Amino acid sequence: MTTKRCFSFEFFPPRTPEGEEKLRGVWRELNALGPEFFSVTFGAGGSTREGTLATVQAISADGLVAAPHLSCVGASIDGIRELLATYRNMGIRRLVLLRGDLPSGAGLASAGPLRYASDLVRLVREESGDWFHIDVAAYPEFHPQARTPADDLEAFAAKVRAGANSAITQFFFSPDAYLRFVEDARKLHVTVPIVPGIMPINNYMQLRSFTEKSAIDMPRWIEERLRGFGDDSASIRAFGLDVVTRLCERLLAEGAPGLHFYTLNQALASAEIWRRLDLSARGEKVSLAPINKQARVF
Numbered sequence: 001m002t003t004k005r006c007f008s009f010e011f012f013p014p015r016t017p018e019g020e021e022k023l024r025g026v027w028r029e030l031n032a033l034g035p036e037f038f039s040v041t042f043g044a045g046g047s048t049r050e051g052t053l054a055t056v057q058a059i060s061a062d063g064l065v066a067a068p069h070l071s072c073v074g075a076s077i078d079g080i081r082e083l084l085a086t087y088r089n090m091g092i093r094r095l096v097l098l099r100g101d102l103p104s105g106a107g108l109a110s111a112g113p114l115r116y117a118s119d120l121v122r123l124v125r126e127e128s129g130d131w132f133h134i135d136v137a138a139y140p141e142f143h144p145q146a147r148t149p150a151d152d153l154e155a156f157a158a159k160v161r162a163g164a165n166s167a168i169t170q171f172f173f174s175p176d177a178y179l180r181f182v183e184d185a186r187k188l189h190v191t192v193p194i195v196p197g198i199m200p201i202n203n204y205m206q207l208r209s210f211t212e213k214s215a216i217d218m219p220r221w222i223e224e225r226l227r228g229f230g231d232d233s234a235s236i237r238a239f240g241l242d243v244v245t246r247l248c249e250r251l252l253a254e255g256a257p258g259l260h261f262y263t264l265n266q267a268l269a270s271a272e273i274w275r276r277l278d279l280s281a282r283g284e285k286v287s288l289a290p291i292n293k294q295a296r297v298f
Contacts, residue, residue, distance in 0.1 A: 006166070006195055006258035007034075007279050008067075011265050012041045013051030019265070024058065026267045031064055033271060034280050036258075039096050039135075039168075042069035053086065060090060067135065068092065071100025072114035077123065080114075084127055094133040096168065097121050097159075116155070121162035136160070138167040138194055140181040141174070144215035153181075157188045166192050168260045171199035171210075173219055173243070175250045193257035198248060200261065200269035201240025204229070241269065245276045252277070 009030050014020045027038055040055045042048055052068050059066040068087060072080065087095070099117040114120050117136055124132060136159040139152055146152035156167070172178060182194050201207055204226040211218045222243060229235045248259055259279070261270040274280070 005252075006036045006193065006260075007274070008037045008039060008195075008258070008260045009035055009270060010039045010041065010260060010262050011055065013043075013048045013055045014265065015051070020055075020058070023055070023265050024062075026263070026265060027059060027064065028062070029267045030263070030271060031062075033274050037065040037067045037094055039067040039069060039260075042071050042098070042100070049083075053083075056087070056092065057090065060092070065094065066092065067094035067096055069096040069098060070120070071098045072112065072117065072120035072123075073100040074112050075100075075114065077113055080120070080123060081127060084124060084132075088128065088131060093131065094135070095124065096135045096137075097124060097164070098137055116158070118155070118158040118162040121159050121164050125163040133166070134164045135195075136164040136167050138169045138181065138185075140169050140172050140177040141215065141217055153184055153188065156185065157190050160190050160192055164192060166257075167194045169194065169197045170214060170216065171197045171262055172216060173222060173247065174217060175247060175254070177217070178251065178256070179254055195258045195260050196248075196251050196256050197260045197262060198244060198270075198273070200244055200263070200266075200273060201226070202237060202264070202266065202269055203233075204236055237269065241272055241276070244269075245273050248273060248277055 009027075011023060011027065014023050030038075038059055040052050040059070042052045056066040056068045070080070070083060097117055097120045099115070099120070114123065121134055121136060124134060136156070138156050139146075142149040142152040143155075146155065160167070169178065169181070178194075178196055185194060199207070199210070207226070208218070208223075210216070225239055226236060229239065251259070261273070263270045
């Protein structure tokens with residue numbers, strides 16, 4: 001099986017008119033690079049539902065491809081059906097479907113009728129057939145709430161069996177973690193593209209907060225170098241560009257079917273990594289044969 005490499009960017013809904021105007025400039029700048037689509041996040045319990053919808057509408061009005069995120073925890077089936085109808089009427093053809101996090105302080109009793117992303121994928125397929133291309137999440141270092149890596153891998157496979165077309169991973173800094181995850185997924189007969197999620201490094205404390213919240217392993221050598229720069233933001237950005245570009249180079253060399261950039265609504269770092277990799281010229285088809293190579297040190 002082969003697939004065209006897919007390169008994309010992710011945004012979160014801005015909360016102020018100034019943020020909206022800034023983001024408009026960001027997606028127009030990034031669109032000049034030729035990405036496949038722009039995804040827009042969806043807050044815990046649907047907390048950014050209207051913001052997500054408004055951002056998707058604005059991106060679409062610019063003639064660009066938007067892929068809204070949609071989560072099921074805390075949502076009603078009727079509410080999901082309403083959103084699906086809205087997006088379909090807008091001509092949206094791609095969704096990123098997630099379980100989502102409960103709002104702060106909420107318990108499982110408030111999870112709603114759909115507790116797992118596989119339930120949401122199944123519902124979307126029942127309601128919309130093949131209208132939407134469905135992306136789901138994957139966790140190379142396994143989800144922090146999973147009991148074991150095997151349980152998490154099975155949950156991922158269940159989402160694919162329910163009808164997902166492709167997957168986007170949580171960000172990571174260990175290429176071997178991604179390669180092992182893909183190899184293990186192939187052993188479960190999961191053949192869909194698994195696109196690495198890429199987090200540019202702009203701010204050490206912010207990155208540390210993200211990695212701790214999501215139980216992502218930051219290699220010690222990276223953390224020590226970042227800490228050593230102190231408040232030298234220029235050195236942090238320069239070092240981050242080198243580290244993340246090398247990570248992307250390794251992933252693409254190993255056959256990754258694209259890259260998905262978590263932009264944090266900023267263009268500079270993602271665009272520079274894109275240019276260093278010359279991604280605009282890398283739309284060639286790649287094999288999705290099982291990855292089974294001896295691990296090498298990054």
